[in-house]
Amino acid sequence: MIKKTIYAAFCATGLLAGITAAAAQTGEAPARTECLAGGKPGSGFDLSCRLLSETLLKTGLISSRMSVNYMEGGAGATVFNHVIGVRSAEPGLVVPASLGTALLLSQKKFGRYDETNVRWIGAIASDYGAVAVAPESPIKNLSDLMAALKQDPASVVIGGAGTIGSQDWMKAALIAREAGVDPKKLRFVTQNGGAAAATSVAGGHIDVYFGDAAELGPNVQAGLVKVISVLADERLPGTLADVPTAEEEGVDVTWPIWRGFYAGPKITDAEYQWWVEALRKLVETPEFAAERDRRGLFQLVAIGPAFDELLKKNIENFKTLAKEAGL
Amino acid sequence: MGSDMRVDRILGVVILMVAAAVAIGSFGIEYSFSSDPLGPRAFPLALAIVCALCALWLLARPSLQTVAVSPSAYRSFGLVAVCVISAALFPFAGFRLSIFLLCSVTSWLFGASMFKACIVGVLNAIVLWLAFTKIFGIALPPNPLLGF
């Protein structure tokens, strides 16, 4: 009983304090909704929260604004543990996740819990991996890059905003594997964020940058870099419409950086179902599509069981790749 | 007033131990492979060596640095204790209660009377709570037992 009061109290921040203890009834919207981002304001997780908060209200799926709060630490590890350990039964609470979350889960970097400890609601948008070079680079397309790697893996300096084993490295490793090159032999140079990576590739400090389409868009527009390939199933709309997908060059590598949400493990099935239905309705609305596009994100929908499946597949792939690469 | 003591030697010994711990710890850093020849162990190890050399220097040629231990230095221990207690109580007693405890005891340690100290505690708890939750919209923990 006391424990339950503590849960309730924890979420009872802001004006609606106290009301939360009254649990949502079956099929009805939770009395109070909250999105708890595992990063700073302005981070990718925050972006997901804002998108959801904005569009749920605009489309009338919830009647009062969803609050957005922050809990930084371990790229989402802290909030993951917090939701499982402390706020596990709150019907109104969702936490944003992305492909990076799946990667960290596969590497067991979230502590003692794994993906089965939370309830995955759905992914509603996506960014895609993209390969960038300097505008005057001799590497004109993915095939050039793979040929160069095949000849001498050490001849290409690869940059990414992350460590060995991070998303950007994984993209490079997948391309290397397709070229029959041992990912361990890649010359991978860490960049201090996407902005630094884009300037480094433009300045010739690195030859290739494995980044994300949304972030590279403005850089392409500014003529700073050239994107030679997008790691998506189809060509992306907007700035990068002329850039071929990897598949067009016969390379079977996609890298959808989905943006999804999970909830605490102890919410009821009815409460879980409400979220699933809400997201299903949301992604169909033109308001949602407009807001998603404005934030530079692309279409990707995997809700309920489909999301579970996507996540399991992601994690499995990462585990295989990590084993192959000798991580 | 107070007794003076030569501190550089004690400092040297402590830092030497820290350096040893860091050196041992840096050998224990696990990684699979690295693109650069140095890897993640070299830098902390180098720093540990620098620390150790400096510590040896302190031991060999301690400065005349002294620490004046004033008779009222025990207050610092009191402050550390109340800080630790209030921090630990944060999620359980809530923001306002912990801040009240923290501020009133600190105020008392700085020489305020009990009554004045309590006022300082109450004012800080209420004003900061209102400012941060209502104006800046930052989530601070409420008191679970009172429910607000």
Next chain:
Amino acid sequence: MSLDYLWQGFEIAFRFENLLYAVVGCFVGTLVGALPALGPVTAIALLLPIAYTSNVPVDSTLILLAAIYYGCDYGGRITSILVNVPGDTGAVVTAFDGYPMARKGRAKDALAISAITSFVGGILAVIGLTAFAPMLAKLAIRFGPAEYFVLILFAFSTLTSFAGEQPVKAILGCALGSLLATVGLDPTTGAYRFTFNEPQLYEGIDMVAFIIGLFAIAEILLVLASDEKRMQAPIAYEGRISISADEAKACVGPTLRGSFIGFIAGILPGAGSTIASMLSYSIEKQLGDRNGTFGHGDIRGVAGPEAANNGSAGGSFAPMLTLGVPGSATTAVMLGALLLYNVQPGPQIFITQPDLVGALIASMYVGNVILLIMNLPMIGLFVRMVSVPNWILMPTILALGFIGVYSVFLSVLSMMLMLAIGVVGFILRATGFGVAPIMLGFVLGKILETNLRNGLATSNGDVTYFFSSVTSQILWVLILAVLVLPPIFKWRRALKEATARTAAPQPEA
């Protein structure tokens, strides 16, 4: 380049409602900047969605955000100077000499000089932005691991000037600071270093927790442990602003150099305001610290870094607008805002989006003027706010520190970490360590390591890589100058004094 866009921009910025937004933004920014719990990124990220959903016009939104950004840089120094708790990371260096000035009863002077140099740094950076933005943005591209490595090494080489009477403690403090910064994820291999399997430590020791611990907690402990009289005496804040003509003259050089350093560091995506102010401080100490006054309330130690801090804010707009590359976390959020309103950055942005960019840049001129006008008369108010007995002031500082750390992590562990750093900082400071070398190590150590290793990875272990570009060669020469010239000057001065002494009695004889 035609400046038509700028005149158009001034027209927009001078509209009544936009002036109002600028004033509000400046005020909010100053407040948010002064509180260690809040920074410009948080404020802008929180306000942007509100502005966006409540249909505030684009130009007004951008003016509001820019004003907040600028206001924060003005606000951070206030708490640095008055209570030794830097309001944001760019204002850390201001505390080195600003707080000692306050303790000597010169709080008003420190606040005044820092407001003025902030203004100069801010305005010079905006002029630089207006005149050279597309050209200078190219500089950002030139900087690779080699250049960053040598730049940071340059900042470290000025450490020799921090030495004072106990050089070994300066080196030791710097090494300890660097060591604390290695905690967390190794940016290259992804290995966890000294994290003890605690997810909270995966991203390292947070700057906010570190600053609050090292400055605020340690300071309060020091005051408490000192004798009864000092413990109870409030800082003597009273008195008028009294900056002598000589002091004002002495500040001109540091301010101009600081503005330039800040502007350049702002342009580099790997640098930013903290590095800018640290570089400025080290250089001024190297150039001007003849009598060891730096760190004990030297007005030049406040002037230079504050100019650099605000200069970097202006500089960071150049690569964001022309390359789509944000030079700081705050400009990253602002870039998001621009994109939200369909403004595409690029070298042509001054031609394709003249009204918006014009309004943004014009608002920076206006914002700086507003901030100066707002800040100078407020000095008395700020000073009065902290001119209370310690038994009122200290609990509040402590509470603000707790909120600052808790609001970022929502965890008890982070608060304990802050306390632990505070206790260690207290011990180190009580035994003769300076804050500056520790801070220098904590901020720059990791950047030095990353760029060294990145450079070696790029060049396949070839060390000559770090000497290969003109930029890095220039920086190497500067390092050499910093290490070699001061001893030579010292020797020459000693020689002169010696000859003067032997020469003096002769006429009498």
